[in-house]
Each structure stands twice: as C-alpha cells, then as structure tokens.
Amino acid sequence: MEESIVADFVGRVHATDLTSDEPVTGRVLLSQRRLVLATDDGTATVPLAGVFDVVVGTVPGDLRSFFSDSVTVAYERGDERRTALVEGEPDDMDRFVRLLFKALLGSVTVTVRHPAKVGGRVTDASDHAASVRLSAGAIRFVDCPDPFEVDLSAVIDYERTERTLAGTRRPALVFRHVVDSRTVTSITTVSSERTLNVLGRYLKLEYDEVLEELQSFDPTEEQIEILVSIYSTGGEANIADVVTGDVTQTSMVLDTLRDEELVVDGESGATLTRRGQMIVTSYLESVNA
Numbered sequence: 001m002e003e004s005i006v007a008d009f010v011g012r013v014h015a016t017d018l019t020s021d022e023p024v025t026g027r028v029l030l031s032q033r034r035l036v037l038a039t040d041d042g043t044a045t046v047p048l049a050g051v052f053d054v055v056v057g058t059v060p061g062d063l064r065s066f067f068s069d070s071v072t073v074a075y076e077r078g079d080e081r082r083t084a085l086v087e088g089e090p091d092d093m094d095r096f097v098r099l100l101f102k103a104l105l106g107s108v109t110v111t112v113r114h115p116a117k118v119g120g121r122v123t124d125a126s127d128h129a130a131s132v133r134l135s136a137g138a139i140r141f142v143d144c145p146d147p148f149e150v151d152l153s154a155v156i157d158y159e160r161t162e163r164t165l166a167g168t169r170r171p172a173l174v175f176r177h178v179v180d181s182r183t184v185t186s187i188t189t190v191s192s193e194r195t196l197n198v199l200g201r202y203l204k205l206e207y208d209e210v211l212e213e214l215q216s217f218d219p220t221e222e223q224i225e226i227l228v229s230i231y232s233t234g235g236e237a238n239i240a241d242v243v244t245g246d247v248t249q250t251s252m253v254l255d256t257l258r259d260e261e262l263v264v265d266g267e268s269g270a271t272l273t274r275r276g277q278m279i280v281t282s283y284l285e286s287v288n289a
Contacts, residue, residue, distance in 0.1 A: 003031045007099050011088030013037040015044035028086055030096065032103050035073060037084060046084050048103055050075040052194040054201050056097055057209070071097060101134055101202045108132045108199070110190045111165045112141050114148055116174075117185035127166040130188075132199070139202060141188075150186070152206040154178040156277045160200060165189045173200050176281065178274060181266075207278075214278060217260065222253050224283055227262065230272050231280045238269035 007030035014023040019041050026039035035046040053074040070087040086096065112130045115123055130144035140149045154177040163172035170189040173196065177184055190196045219227070229242040239250060254270060257263040262276035272280065 003033050005029055005031050006103065007092075007096050009088055009092040009096070011086055011092065013039065013044075013084070013086055015046075015084040016082035017044035017084075018042055023085065023087070028088065028096065030099055030103065032106075035084065035100070037086070044084055046073055046075050046082075047077070050077060051104055051198065052076060052081075053197055054100065054104070056201070056205060071100070073100075097205075098134070098136055101198070104198050105132050105134060105195070105202065108190060108195055110141070110188045110199070111168075112144065112186065112188045113163075113165055114141065114146065114186040115179075115184045116187045117183075119183055129166075134202065137206070148186075150175075150177050150203070152203065154274065155203060155207045156183065156274055157281045158200070158204055158207055163187050163189060171196055173203065175203055178277065181271065183277065210275060210278065214275060214282075217279070219279060219283075220253075222249075223257060223262075224279075226250065226253055226257065227272065227276055227280050228283065230263065230270055231277070237271075242270065 007028065009028055010025065011028050012023045013026040013028065014020070015037050018024070018037070018039060020039070024039050024041065026037050029036040029038065033048055035048065037044040037046075051073055055072040055074075057070070070085050071093065073084045073086070075082055075084070087093070088096065108131070110130055110132060111127055113125050113127050115125055117123060128144040128146075130141040130147075133140040133142055137152050138149055139152070141147060155175055156178060157176040159174045161172055161174055162169055163174065165172065165187065168189075170191070171193055172187055172189040174185065174187050177186070188199070190199065226242050230237045233241050239247065239254070242250060242254075254263060257276070260275075261273055262279060263270050264273055265271070
C-alpha cells in the first residue's frame with residue numbers, strides 16, 4: 001500500500017528520541033504507517049505498529065509546566081517503551097487526533113456482542129466478527145449481521161475486563177451507551193491487547209471529559225434518590241413517579257437537577273441526561289461493589 005501524508009502541521013513537540021529535555025517547535029507529519037516529529041535538532045519517528053496507548057488532553061507530570069494540552073503517544077521500539085508528545089492549534093489537534101486513531105484502528109477486526117444488554121435485561125445476541133470504522137465523534141462496527149454505530153457523546157460507562165466471546169476468553173471492553181433514550185451495553189474483544197487499549201481510548205474520548213466535569217459535583221441523598229428513581233422507570237418519569245415525600249420539595253430538587261443539566265423535561269416527564277445517567281451508573285456501581 002502506498003504511504004501518503006494525512007496530517008502535516010507545525011506544533012510544539014517532545015519525544016524520547018529527541019535530544020532536547022524541553023518541548024520545541026517542530027513539524028508534525030502523520031502517515032498510515034508512522035508519526036514523524038521533525039525539529040531543527042533532529043527527527044523522531046514513531047512506528048504506528050508499535051503504538052500501545054494514546055492519551056488526549058493529559059500531560060505527564062514532568063512536562064505539565066510546558067504543555068497546557070497535548071496528545072501523548074506511547075509506543076514500543078524493541079524492548080523499550082518510549083513517548084512522543086504533540087501540541088498545536090485546536091483545529092490542527094482535532095484533525096490530528098481523529099486521523100491518528102483512524103490510522104491506528106482503520107483495519108482492525110474485532111468480535112462484538114451487541115446489544116449484550118438493553119437496560120438491565122440480558123439479550124440473546126450472538127457474537128460476530130466486525131470491522132471498525134471511525135468518523136468524527138463516532139465509531140461504527142460493520143461487516144457483521146447487525147452493523148451499529150456508537151456516538152462517543154452517548155457513552156456513559158466503560159470497563160476493561162475479561163469476557164468469553166465466540167468461545168474464547170480475552171481482555172474485553174464493556175461499554176454502555178444511550179440509544180433512543182435506552183441504555184445499551186455492548187461488548188467487544190480483539191486478539192491484540194495493544195489494539196484493545198487504543199480502541200478503549202477512542203471510545204472514552206468524550207466520556208473522560210464529562211466524567212472529569214462531574215467529579216466536582218457532590219449530589220445530596222435527595223438528588224441521588226430522584227435520579228435513581230427516574231433511572232428505574234426506564235429513563236423518563238413524571239413527578240408522581242419520583243415523589244418520596246413532600247411534592248414541593250421534590251419539585252425544588254428536580255429544578256436543581258435541571259440547573260445542573262442532569263435532568264431535562266421529556267414528552268412524558270423528567271428524563272436523565274447523559275450526565276445524569278453517568279452519575280447514577282457511578283452511584284449504583286459503588287453501592288454494589
């Protein structure tokens with residue numbers, strides 16, 4: 001296959017293979033096979049076949065004073081693990097992140113079970129091989145009997161675990177996402193743990209950002225009780241379904257939840273937003289742990 005450049009821009013870079021201890025201005029070039037960081041002091045080449053992790057927006061501790069936002073690429077060369085960091089203008093970085101993941105996952109075949117659950121109900125879905133296709137803000141699983149798409153902004157829970165799919169037990173990604181106001185659980189495995197790790201990073205691109213925002217929110221017992229009540233009704237409920245005491249007090253708490261963008265008004269009553277579903281999911285996991 002002919003190798004062509006898919007991204008080319010100037011940014012600030014740092015890499016294990018470069019001589020400078022501090023980030024410097026450099027040219028960032030990405031092809032389907034490699035990432036090249038070219039500076040006045042030298043060039044660092046990252047073979048995409050060796051990449052085992054991509055971290056967006058989190059800077060390693062010793063470089064936080066130099067980078068405000070970045071993409072960190074971790075890769076193997078021989079027996080050594082190395083890193084390369086890239087920072088650039090927002091438009092350049094958005095495109096770079098999308099094309100980098102596309103290059104890393106563009107020819108991946110996985111095994112999927114979808115939907116493994118709808119709400120809390122386990123389905124009889126079969127396991128199938130599928131191809132991964134990436135687009136801006138979404139991931140599609142195609143070349144299988146029931147192709148489906150996952151909107152990254154709809155992912156509300158994510159777990160790295162082990163599952164048996166198609167008769168083989170492997171590391172797996174179990175993730176929940178919202179489809180037509182319902183919570184759907186999907187499971188995917190892949191033979192390469194490196195690839196599974198990168199796939200998980202892509203699925204969590206928007207999930208991690210929202211989760212970080214929610215960490216500053218400390219819900220009261222009343223708020224949790226109402227959120228769980230709405231969740232238990234299937235995701236939408238009128239006030240009569242969630243009242244546990246005084247109607248006026250419940251209405252006030254619901255107003256607070258609306259202000260926090262955890263609840264919105266649906267056709268038949270209050271419904272959980274993605275943020276609200278993530279809080280309920282986190283709460284239920286802590287209770288059942």
